Amino acid sequence: MKRTLIKDLNQHIGEQVTIQGWLHTLRDQKNMQFLIMRDRTGLVQVAHYKKGDLDLAETISGLGTESALRLTGKVIENEIVKLGGLEIQLEDLLIENAAEIPLPFEPFGEYLPEQDFRLDWRFLDLRRQINQLIFEVQTTAVQAMREFWLQKGFIEIHSPKIMGTPSESGAELFSLPYFDTTAYLAQSPQFYKQMAMAAGFERVFEFGPVFRADPSFTSRHMTEFTGVDMEISWIDSHEDVMATMERWLAYTTQSVIEKHDEAIAATLGHHLEVPAVPFPRITMAEAHQLLNEIGYKLPFEKKFDLDPGAERALGAHFKETQGHDYVYVTDWPFEARPFYHMLHPNAPGLTRSFDLLGKGLEIATGAQREHRYEVLKAQALEKGLSLEVIQGYLNYFRYGTPPHGGFGFGLSRFMMVLLDLPNIREAVYIFRGPTRLTP
Numbered sequence: 001m002k003r004t005l006i007k008d009l010n011q012h013i014g015e016q017v018t019i020q021g022w023l024h025t026l027r028d029q030k031n032m033q034f035l036i037m038r039d040r041t042g043l044v045q046v047a048h049y050k051k052g053d054l055d056l057a058e059t060i061s062g063l064g065t066e067s068a069l070r071l072t073g074k075v076i077e078n079e080i081v082k083l084g085g086l087e088i089q090l091e092d093l094l095i096e097n098a099a100e101i102p103l104p105f106e107p108f109g110e111y112l113p114e115q116d117f118r119l120d121w122r123f124l125d126l127r128r129q130i131n132q133l134i135f136e137v138q139t140t141a142v143q144a145m146r147e148f149w150l151q152k153g154f155i156e157i158h159s160p161k162i163m164g165t166p167s168e169s170g171a172e173l174f175s176l177p178y179f180d181t182t183a184y185l186a187q188s189p190q191f192y193k194q195m196a197m198a199a200g201f202e203r204v205f206e207f208g209p210v211f212r213a214d215p216s217f218t219s220r221h222m223t224e225f226t227g228v229d230m231e232i233s234w235i236d237s238h239e240d241v242m243a244t245m246e247r248w249l250a251y252t253t254q255s256v257i258e259k260h261d262e263a264i265a266a267t268l269g270h271h272l273e274v275p276a277v278p279f280p281r282i283t284m285a286e287a288h289q290l291l292n293e294i295g296y297k298l299p300f301e302k303k304f305d306l307d308p309g310a311e312r313a314l315g316a317h318f319k320e321t322q323g324h325d326y327v328y329v330t331d332w333p334f335e336a337r338p339f340y341h342m343l344h345p346n347a348p349g350l351t352r353s354f355d356l357l358g359k360g361l362e363i364a365t366g367a368q369r370e371h372r373y374e375v376l377k378a379q380a381l382e383k384g385l386s387l388e389v390i391q392g393y394l395n396y397f398r399y400g401t402p403p404h405g406g407f408g409f410g411l412s413r414f415m416m417v418l419l420d421l422p423n424i425r426e427a428v429y430i431f432r433g434p435t436r437l438t439p
Helices: 006-011 054-061 115-120 129-151 190-198 238-268 284-293 308-322 373-382 391-397 411-419
Strands: 016-028 032-039 042-049 068-077 086-097 175-178 181-185 203-211 224-233 281-283 326-330 347-351 353-358 361-369 404-410
Touching (some): 006 032, 006 086, 016 054, 032 054, 032 068, 042 054, 054 086, 129 203, 129 238, 190 203, 190 224, 190 391, 190 404, 224 411, 238 353, 238 361, 238 404, 281 284, 284 308, 308 326, 308 361, 353 404, 353 411, 361 411, 373 391, 404 411
Parallel strands (some): 042 086, 281 326
Antiparallel strands (some): 016 032, 016 068, 032 042, 068 086, 175 181, 203 224, 224 404, 326 353, 353 361, 361 404
């Protein structure tokens, strides 16, 4: 049996074809039955004259929408049909798997249930066209990200996700029994990226799972997500990392536009634009001053940081004044950054670091790393860390490690920004949060 995709039916007019897909809609009339069939490439109308085969007509009448079917018939032109002016005259039908009636919800119904219920039935929710498009776009974006890096001589690595020590400072750790000791799920591949710099790889990237024991229930947080990480050697400052990153994002967006612009416009109602480079840059001190000028008051506990409202305010300001969706917030205070971020030589309280905001949402954090052994030890002690616990990491910097830096980037947050999605639960294949471990 040779399957024909619905998008290719116009190449088979007058021929017998077999299609496989889901029953999207059934119109069961007095003399005729019209099955609207759907596969991953589109929709087509299939017509059946009831009196031609009464047994088949009875079978069709009992079908529920979303049943998985194999149909064989002749492709004809029919200008009346809105779905491309084509129709299949049904000759044979095989029920691969009948959908129970009723469905938990109609994925193509006029009204959708609330999101949490749809997540319970994620496999049905994913059948919607917008969800298929999201992951087609993500596939193209990831391919473009890899292409850019491979063109620049990067090496892809896959670091372990079970670790003996935390990969970041803070308490957002998942611990697990590991034989006779305790292990942790990786918060990032940061230490292993830097190990690659010590090993002389010079340029590396990684796509992999990241785990954060963060009890947040916001539209942008997950306890497990796909991290995209990069690290490069022989840099002069964090500016080298930012310059590489903005070109990488422009290349990625251009690739998505070339392949999906028409589908994005048809499904989501807007066109993408390649972001102009360089992106605007604003220091943390300047960001706080700007926020004060535009009337946004930061909570006191965020005096070294930004809260989500501040990020949105900055994003809106740069969009309105400069037409940019992306902006770097640079030179964060050491109080707000990990011990391994390099300090400015002329401003010791500030780090050579940055966050990237996309449409007011933090999607990446990066920095130049401290590569000098004695300085790194001093900064770890200043943060109250035990050198014994991190000695394995500190050893990377004892035998000729070059100056380096990189970033960690949230793939699903990027998809939210790129496609203007309202919630990260829509941008990830399977969502994991504090109260969701299924499906």
